Amino acid sequence: MIRRVLLGFMGLHVLHHASKGEITGAFMMEELKRHGYNVSPGTIYPLLRRMEEMGLLESRWDVRKGKRVRLYRATSKGEELLERAKEKVRELCSEVLGE
Amino acid sequence: MIRRVLLGFMGLHVLHHASKGEITGAFMMEELKRHGYNVSPGTIYPLLRRMEEMGLLESRWDVRKGKRVRLYRATSKGEELLERAKEKVRELCSEVLGE
DNA sequence: CGTATCATATCGAGCACCGATATCGACTTC
DNA sequence: GAAGTCGATATCGGTGCTCGATATGATACG
Numbered sequence: 001m002i003r004r005v006l007l008g009f010m011g012l013h014v015l016h017h018a019s020k021g022e023i024t025g026a027f028m029m030e031e032l033k034r035h036g037y038n039v040s041p042g043t044i045y046p047l048l049r050r051m052e053e054m055g056l057l058e059s060r061w062d063v064r065k066g067k068r069v070r071l072y073r074a075t076s077k078g079e080e081l082l083e084r085a086k087e088k089v090r091e092l093c094s095e096v097l098g099e
Numbered sequence: 100m101i102r103r104v105l106l107g108f109m110g111l112h113v114l115h116h117a118s119k120g121e122i123t124g125a126f127m128m129e130e131l132k133r134h135g136y137n138v139s140p141g142t143i144y145p146l147l148r149r150m151e152e153m154g155l156l157e158s159r160w161d162v163r164k165g166k167r168v169r170l171y172r173a174t175s176k177g178e179e180l181l182e183r184a185k186e187k188v189r190e191l192c193s194e195v196l197g198e
Numbered sequence: 199c200g201t202a203t204c205a206t207a208t209c210g211a212g213c214a215c216c217g218a219t220a221t222c223g224a225c226t227t228c
Numbered sequence: 229g230a231a232g233t234c235g236a237t238a239t240c241g242g243t244g245c246t247c248g249a250t251a252t253g254a255t256a257c258g
Contacts, residue, residue: 200258201256202255202256202258203254203257204253204254206252207252208249208250208251208252210248211246212247213245213246214243214245215243215244216242217242218239218240218241219238219240220237221237222235222236222237223234223235223236224235225232227231227232227233
């Protein structure tokens, strides 16, 4: 039940970080674990690729600490979506939290 | 993408309203439409029953405006979950919105 | 080389969502 | 009181997402 909330937020979380700098799949898994959730690789990697296909992210290969990593960054389309989504989140939050 | 956020919130939204008074499936569909989303009956009704099975909601039959309706109300377990979920939402929101 | 390591990718199973359709009960009309 | 209408609720097959285990692939090290 609570988990579904997180899964819903996941894409926004990705966009948020990807709009501030380049991110990797492993980083996002770490980041989500910080919030107390285990998101499996089978969830995060397909998500990133879907988001790239949607034109929300763009990626390039790099090597870091001897490992080949794919770095994702938000596209302008992704940032626009993030803004619209934030608006929606504020609305939903104020409904459930505020009042 | 944005839709998934709403779907994640849906359960909380239900709990929120169901903790303030009795709700029906039709009411929740209306309520979600207010936020600009169409959630189909095939989504909301199974959700309500799952939540009842989980012990988050309890229901009774009634008749309103000549129609037989099932009225749901949050259980104490449901309200506890709502509180914990709100905490989580605040955390996720401040991460994505604030900063 | 050969191997260890770790990020990324894939796979089968299970479950949630969709929207179209069915069911079901209460009111209305005759 | 039987038939018809209306709207809320329930169900169903198809599709897509998530899981976690496993595979792939590139790099560094000995």
